[in-house]
Amino acid sequence: MSRRPYPATEAGTAAQHLLVIDDDADLLRLLSMRLKASGYRVTTAASAEAARTRLGVERFDLVLSDVRLPDGDGLALFDEIRQQHPALPVILFTAHGTIPDAVEATSRGVAGYLTKPFDSQALLARIAHTLQLGKPAPAASHATDESWRADLISHSTRMHTLLDEARLVAASDASVLIRGDSGTGKELLARAIHRASPRAAAPFVAINCGAIPEPLLESELFGHVRGAFTGATSHHTGLVQAAHGGTLLLDEIGDMPPSLQVKLLRVLQERAVRPVGATRAEPVDLRILSATHRDLDAALANGQFREDLYYRINVVSLELPTLGERREDIPLLAEHFLRRLARKYGKELGGFAPDALEALATAKWPGNVRQLQNVVEQVCALATTPLIPRTLVERALRVQPIEALGYAEAKRRFERNYLIQLLKLTAGNVSDAARLAERNRTEFYRLLQRHGLTPDLFRGGSPDVER
Template sequence: MPSRTPAPATSHGADTARQRILLVDDDTDMLRLLSLRLKSAGYAVTTAASAEAALAQFDIERPQLVISDVRLPGRDGLALFDEIHAQHPALPVILLTAHGTIPDAVEATARGVFTYLTKPYEPRELMAKVEAALALAAPAAAPTPQANEAWRAEIVSRSARMADLLADARMVAQSDASILLLGESGTGKELLARAIHRASPRAQQPFVAVNCSAIPENLLESELFGHVKGAFTDAVAHHKGLFQAAHGGTLLLDEIGDMPPALQVKLLRVLQERAVRPVGASQAVAVDVRILSATHRDLEAAMAAGQFREDLYYRLNVVTLGLPSLAERREDIALLANHFLHALARKYGKRLSGFSPEALKALGTAAWPGNVRQLYNVVEQVCALSTTPLVPLGLVQRALRSPAAQVLSLAEARQRFERGYLVDLLKMTDGNVADAARLAQRNRTEFYRLLQKHALTPGNFKAEGSEEDDVAI
């Protein structure tokens, strides 16, 4: 941000006038002096004499920055930071501390406090820290109303809980900090990750997502980091991994909690060195990637059980954003249901106008253990089966009794069965194509075409020490 010269708030540029700072200190003289200094620089300033009064201000208007003394009556500044960080993890906090509390302030900085200043502080140093914190917290330029909505267009919500989350996401998107997205399965972690990418300076670069639990362990390293020709059986060409595919942009590591321990070590090295070494390569390749990760698992419990590396956790978890379950944002259920219904009505070519009042009530009071994904599946089922413009209660009740049901076309169901059948055959024969084709009563050429159709590589199913098949795809 450009440096600011002291000027009356009324004559200062509009950019700082929109930036509100909350000052917290029980020393009235210090509070008045600091408030005057910030107001003269063009900032809007709100003051509070205690942590409790500061938190009450959040119900009125949320600031873009909090500056707090460590020593406060009642809850101290560190406790205030913990409360703010739990609710608004991307909101920067600056602590003012006397020399005796410097160790506490240093510890708080490690936990996420933006910075701390010792009293008496240098005015120019304070203003530099304020500008740096606000530069991290806010976009460089005020977005248009259309841009405000475009970045989160896929996320349908009117709940206060989601509004707070999206405000935090919008704020932290401007930085390059790693973000850990927590939430139950089906809450929309990948949608939020895409929204963060669109709101970031990397928006014009690639967004790449990988589900760490969906790729077999023996393939995940190659998928992430790439491989060179001849690195292993079936490596018939050079392959750029997902890190290189996301260069300049954002990489989402979904279900990071399911990443195998051996690969966690290699991922940590990549994050530290900002370079990947493809499997079989002798040289590393530099990458510039912003990392978002997501999981429904309790990573702290996984660390305690030795299943997840602590150093990797802290590398990924610079900022944490927690997605609420659908049951925690019930005011969004009717909005989401109608949004899905209209989209699916176009897909199925049906003229549907909405849900009956009784049907909406049933949707609004259901348990939703599968969250938004389950709601989508329920709406898709009732959309496919409805014969009237208004979806009746009976169809909703029927769909809720089988909440995990997924409506597949016959072609999709055949595809899914065929792939599962081929995988089972390859497992049974340790990847021996001749034996698998014989069991399927198909000639080898036709069988190879089926494997190619479903992107299956026989070598991945071979047991160690087994003989190589004499035919390659």
């Protein structure tokens, strides 16, 4: 059965997805019809629990909810939505509305509050206004398609929520701190924010604060003039100046030495940088993005990171989930990497066998997306068939396949290994081995014959016996 395409609100764009929550079946049906007729895609839920389930598996642009629900109230549900999906707007409506209720709702961040019965045109106007607020600023209109996030492959709700927030933040010039474990894609997210921002046409410059030796870091960041120190034979433009007009990513900023933290803070405060050895500062116009896998809050408490700098770079905080927290993306990512790497190696590869994908989806990923890419590259390089088998995936994962033996085979292997150990211990003396096994010589000889073992092999040294 083919699925009908969703209507479009604008040429070439998918319809915006609304979640409508109410225990009144007639009202749900009526609202759904009106909203669909206006070009929206609509999903309905008759309870808070049903809404939570929908929110966990689908992505929405707006939620409309009754305040009174059979298993809770709309304000409590709004608080949960705000916690899990901070960028998702919510409009509440009720048949028992009062001015204090509306004031409380709006003070907590609800996008709108309507009292039943409401005029359908007023509702549509409120929806359109709320959705308009969430659109990127006109200056970022060059990134209205999804090209800005092309490197971030995902269909998980967790990542979509994060990318929605990143898209909103990109339109501003606010400093962003990107948190996440190593290999989760912090630099990719930073580049995506830059591409979706008004600064997209200007440079994007990234520097790993933990990869450059401390004596060189200041010169790399701020530049130096000729003669500033031994070896400074010419003027050197720093990365801060190189990012003028664009975006500077300070990757692993948690590893920045305290002495440089002070100088970076001065740059952020004064919007000017003074190269090493220079007598005056040069103005810079740039946006600062920072990334770290370290716990900066702990570093702050331990005095390893400056509090004033922390609040300068942490205007907005975005946290990338680990690969284990977005397992539904693993097959998608694996197939994406395989297609790209197959071109690199000039191989005709058709994908992963079903059990190979299962092995990828259930594996532990301490190295996150970077580790997955490395695993796919290894299997791609070693593949000799169009379909990647599980054995190749397990080899790349360094997983020893678990061999499930039947009772009879397990008993046979144990008995044979036991006899080998006895013969090794007694240097092939059958009488001594039989005594240790508490068996008579005749019975012991029959056991040796059953397993194809010859005592002479164990006399005069360590034999090479196949187990």
